[in-house]
Amino acid sequence: MMPDAAYxxxxxxxxxxxxxxxxLLQAGLSVVMIEGKPSPARKFLMAGKSGxxxxxxxxxxxxxxxxxxxxxxxxxMLTAFGPEQVKDWAIRHGQQVFTGxxxxxFPKSLKSSPLLRAWLQDLGHRGLELRTRxxxxxxGDDGFRFDTPDGPQTLSPKVTVLALGGASWARLGxxxxxxxxxxxxxxxLTPFQPxxxxxxxxxxxxxxxxxxxxxxxxxxxxxxxSHRGEAVISRRGIEGGGIYAVSRHIRDxxxxxxxxxxxxDLAQLTARLSNRPKGESTTNTLRKALKLSGARLALALECxxxxxxxxxxxxxxxxxxxxxxxxxxxxDEAISTAxxxxxxxxxxxxxxxxxxxxxVAGEMLDWEAPTGGYLxxxxxxxxxxxxxxxxxxxxxxxxxxxxxxx
Ligand SMILES: Cc1cc2nc3c(=O)[nH]c(=O)nc-3n(C[C@H](O)[C@H](O)[C@H](O)COP(=O)(O)OP(=O)(O)OC[C@H]3O[C@@H](n4cnc5c(N)ncnc54)[C@H](O)[C@@H]3O)c2cc1C
Numbered sequence: 001m002m003p004d005a006a007y008x009x010x011x012x013x014x015x016x017x018x019x020x021x022x023x024l025l026q027a028g029l030s031v032v033m034i035e036g037k038p039s040p041a042r043k044f045l046m047a048g049k050s051g052x053x054x055x056x057x058x059x060x061x062x063x064x065x066x067x068x069x070x071x072x073x074x075x076x077m078l079t080a081f082g083p084e085q086v087k088d089w090a091i092r093h094g095q096q097v098f099t100g101x102x103x104x105x106f107p108k109s110l111k112s113s114p115l116l117r118a119w120l121q122d123l124g125h126r127g128l129e130l131r132t133r134x135x136x137x138x139x140g141d142d143g144f145r146f147d148t149p150d151g152p153q154t155l156s157p158k159v160t161v162l163a164l165g166g167a168s169w170a171r172l173g174x175x176x177x178x179x180x181x182x183x184x185x186x187x188x189l190t191p192f193q194p195x196x197x198x199x200x201x202x203x204x205x206x207x208x209x210x211x212x213x214x215x216x217x218x219x220x221x222x223x224x225x226s227h228r229g230e231a232v233i234s235r236r237g238i239e240g241g242g243i244y245a246v247s248r249h250i251r252d253x254x255x256x257x258x259x260x261x262x263x264x265d266l267a268q269l270t271a272r273l274s275n276r277p278k279g280e281s282t283t284n285t286l287r288k289a290l291k292l293s294g295a296r297l298a299l300a301l302e303c304x305x306x307x308x309x310x311x312x313x314x315x316x317x318x319x320x321x322x323x324x325x326x327x328x329x330x331x332d333e334a335i336s337t338a339x340x341x342x343x344x345x346x347x348x349x350x351x352x353x354x355x356x357x358x359x360v361a362g363e364m365l366d367w368e369a370p371t372g373g374y375l376x377x378x379x380x381x382x383x384x385x386x387x388x389x390x391x392x393x394x395x396x397x398x399x400x401x402x403x404x405x406x
Contacts, residue, residue: 006398007032008390009144009157011136013040014174015376016362016383017163018119023387024161025126029394032155033128034146035173036135041116042172043165047376048112055086055373057099066374070367073343074378081381083373089380093118104373136164138181139355159357159394161386163379166337166363167192178364182341186354190342194334195368196375197247198239199256199325207302211235213295218242221257221320222249228262233295238323244335245370251328257320258303260296269315282307290318299323336375338368349389350382357393361386 008024010017013035024031033040047053056063064071064078087097087105095107095115107115124130134153138145143156167176179189215231220242229242238256250256261269272289286292286300301307303321308314331337341360345353350365352358361382369375 006030006158006394008394009034009155009160010163010387011144011160012036012163012165012173012362012364013130013132014163014165014362014379015041015044016165016364016379016386017161018123019380019383020161020163020359020361020387020390021123021128022119023384024391025123025128027388027391027395029159029391031128032157033130034134034136034155035130035132037173038132040120040130040132041112043169043174044116045112046169046172048110048115051106051110052112052115053104053106053371053373053376054090054097055083055105055377057083057103057105063374063377066369066372067367067378068369070343070369074367074381076348077381077385078378081377081384083377086373086377086380090115093122102372136162136178136181139185158397159359159390161359161361161383161390162364163360163362163383163386164364166340168194168332168334168337170332174363176337176340179340182352185352187352188342188345190339190366192331192337192339193251194328194331195248195251195338196244196335196371197251197331197333198234198243198329199237199247199250199323200327200329201237201323201325203233203235203237204302207233207298208235210295210298214240215242215258215295215299217262218296219259219262220246221259222246223254225249225254226259231258233299237325237329239329241371247328248338248368248370250325256323256325258299258323259319260292260300260321261290261318266312266315266319269318270312273311273314276311285314335371336363336368338366340364340366342366349393350386351389351393357397359386359390359393 007030010021010033013033021031021033067074090097090107093115097105097107099105134146134148137147143154146153164178165174176192210233213233220227225246227245229245230240231238231242232240276285286297304317350359362379
């Protein structure tokens with residue numbers, strides 16, 4: 001069925017695009033949604049595999065500060081749709097939520113699928129037309145061009161929202177190829193970079209026994225930033241929530257350190273390491289004086305060689321073990337990406353300056369944030385903002401298009 005001439009187009013059926021479609025439908029427009037993959041929101045579904053963390057329960061200023069240099073840019077959008085609204089949205093779609101001890105908010109099922117199912121059903125009832133396996137391939141004078149199972153197709157909507165995601169996990173659809181299309185239309189772009197990613201380490205063979213082992217009760221240190229969290233040693237390096245939390249600083253040049261004893265200060269640790277029996281091996285000192293074992297012991301022995309003999313120097317080493325990372329894991333493995341469309345390329349309404357009538361939302365915008373629900377919240381908030389502003393723009397255009405009345 002062909003949509004009526006005044007339809008709005010949303011390209012990219014992730015959380016940002018679905019929220020934009022929701023807002024456009026709410027404003028009374030017909031909406032055609034295009035998705036390159038055979039089904040929508042594959043990354044959103046993947047996010048639910050390890051517990052879908054939709055937002056963070058904390059004071060608004062603390063929440064906003066996590067977006068660092070993009071915080072002021074995103075402030076109006078996150079004020080309109082922040083943690084409280086995200087929770088209400090999930091509940092409205094039949095998903096009760098709970099807040100974990102860290103303040104992270106999850107749907108009770110922990111999964112994405114029930115929430116996505118209810119949301120798609122609601123959007124479908126309200127008239128959303130979803131076309132899958134349509135890949136956005138370019139933009140010409142005749143409109144938006146797509147590669148589809150039925151050959152090339154062109155759509156000429158009244159207004160458009162692009163929500164094509166970042167540039168990681170390409171197999172789920174977000175491959176960042178939209179950047180080449182927009183660059184051809186003079187949209188300035190910031191190069192993509194991995195965000196919330198692990199790092200490569202060439203471990204010695206001794207570490208093989210600990211691959212997959214979690215490192216608990218540690219603090220991750222990157223320059224002046226320190227974060228209590230967990231990490232996992234893997235065959236290829238080191239990853240996990242604690243690493244992601246400091247990954248931006250490491251990407252930007254800081255070394256990765258691990259404090260194996262964040263609950264003890266230097267003096268306490270030095271005291272525990274002092275007056276040990278003469279001739280005691282390093283391993284035995286670490287085992288007996290500090291009860292170090294498993295992956296934490298292996299990491300200390302791996303990274304602190306040659307182990308100092310002076311108790312205070314030993315304590316200092318254990319409180320800031322330098323991890324010999326060789327670089328970030330490939331961008332495609334990253335939880336999210338930085339870079340994309342910078343603030344300067346768009347209006348406050350999230351409309352591309354070089355392409356009037358084309359709005360943008362979600363991870364394709366150049367902001368980044370740690371894991372903890374901040375990614376999802378900003379994707380939903382910018383999607384809603386772009387959808388609402390696109391509807392207003394389309395309204396305004398309709399007014400202009402109408403013949404003047406006497
Ligand atoms: C393993 C993992 C776990 C995560 N867990 C969490 C979490 O718990 N909490 C959290 O806040 N965030 C999490 N994230 C991040 C979160 O999933 C993303 O930030 C979010 O999905 C981005 O939303 P988006 O709508 O901007 O883009 P996407 O979800 O990437 O959607 C973009 C859509 O556009 C489509 N598309 C792209 N190019 C084209 C094209 N040329 N033509 C047609 N369609 C196209 C894609 O197929 C895709 O469906 C996780 C990510 C990963 C990988």
